[in-house]
Amino acid sequence: MANQPVVFLHGLWLHASSWGSWVEFFRNEGYDPIAPNWPGEHDTVADTRSHPDEVADVGIDEVTAHFARIIETLPIPPVLIGHSFGGLITEKLLGQGYGTVGVAIDPAQIKGVLPLPLAQLRSGLPALRNPANISRAISLTEKEFRYGFANQLDDEESAELFERWTIPSTVRPLFQAAGANFSLHSQAAVDTANEDRGPLLLISGTADHTVPDVTTDATLRQYRKSNAVTELIKFHGRGHSLTIDHGWRDVASEVLAWLGRQGLDD
Template sequence: MAALLLAVPFPIQSNVVQLSSRKAKMSLSVAAVYELKEGQSRVFHRLPSGLRMEAIVQKPPPGVEGLGSPPPLVFVHGSFHAAWCWAEHWLPFFSGSGHHCFALSLLAQGESDVPEGSSSAGTLQMHVDNVADFIRKEVNLPPVLIGHSFGGLIVQSYLSRMENGEGEDFLPLLAGAVLVCSVPPSGNSGLVWRYLFTKPIAAVKVTLSLAAKAFANSLPLCKETFFSSTMDDHQVLRYQRLMKDSSKLPLFDLKKLNASLPVPSIPKNSVKLLVMGASDDFIVDLEGLHETAKFYDVQPVCLEGVAHDVMLDSNWQKGAETITSWLKILS
């Protein structure tokens, strides 16, 4: 497993996660903000650029791994998040079902390295290339790629490049893909303009919360932006601190991103795709959900009583169970 650096997990365990039989260069990492759960390890993948990309890894517990051959799952977060957002609930849940799970932190997010002299973490193409490099070198079977919010746009770009002739030569093939409260293929401009004309107060709140990063210092605004009203305030405060510390640079330069959109269409989508949204999503509205589903000619799934951060929300099980049902059909 060239290009992978393994850090001491928290809590410390005697058995180290081995992702492949290839030799890996190992070194210790500085203590991370997010404290790992039992069975999880933090690893650092060395990209071709020389920068390190954090991944939180959780493989199935003993006795579960041999039950069938479920595909590995690779998770890609959105803005202000990192690998930890999947490690909280979904990695234990899906590894318990036999899936080998990998949650990535894109560059300048979480514990990943920060590109020098850059005003953003990278372009859409760069993020796709980094995800593809990780899958190519660290994942032994075609995975299901799962993206949330802007991470969903990265997954869409990955699919487009793979399906438009670059798959066999450049991008590793996928077993499937899941878009969770994803930014539509046209970007977030349509969402912004709809809010401005139909929900001006919400538009101001979204702008303050995300563009001005006001969510980081306001508990009510953070809760309204990402979570259900039923979420415990102490839990929201914990996630708020993690989000505040996760993003060293903006995930994208939005002007450059919008200039590269929409994501190119896929002539014939051979990859099974689940498009999932949430009824109480403050960021991606139902029209955005249906735009994405229509683009890929699939029927969307809308989770009732769940907010934007589906994997962290008080009803996080709804999204996990929906994906589990879909994975059974996939296999």
């Protein structure tokens, strides 16, 4: 029998290879993990930075369909683990019947989530300040990365992570999420009432500026109409960088333990 596949889905401004430590960790635990690129993303950080236009103007539905096609090639339904907008895509895919379980780490806000804290607005400002950016690829400055991702790290680690993992990113999904509650057919909508989906774990970093804790709390409440398993784990004092910074293993170990409680450690 094939090992349990795991699909890691990254979010905006990080390259797929930022999951490298997680991929190795899960492979050593007997899983069969992959971390696919987003549409237009090249295989390396450097190449993606050199071709920013190729990642531009891609929306939530296109990214979801892209990962759905990858999932359909796997021998058995995978575990889905996403961070930030990858977390939102994880929720969408799980609601659509893809995957056996899902983990959404600091997931971008879905339709129906109302809180919009000042820190979240400031984190999204590099993209949202100009409506014309919706069709562009935008890069963060080191200062913007420090605020949105690495606010709980020292300057040295923040700078190292910025240089190692950040890429230009499509920002259409950010505009779609920001306007979700004003759109009848928003691409940020998730089937939160699905009774037949697999278990879902939400993870929040309580000091996150990009997806503040209150936003993840509100996401959990969106699932109240479903009897499917939906749980929330909080990492106190952690920011949006919690999947790539020096404490990543604490988060990965907690995810692994939760998956085991869903009967996936066999």
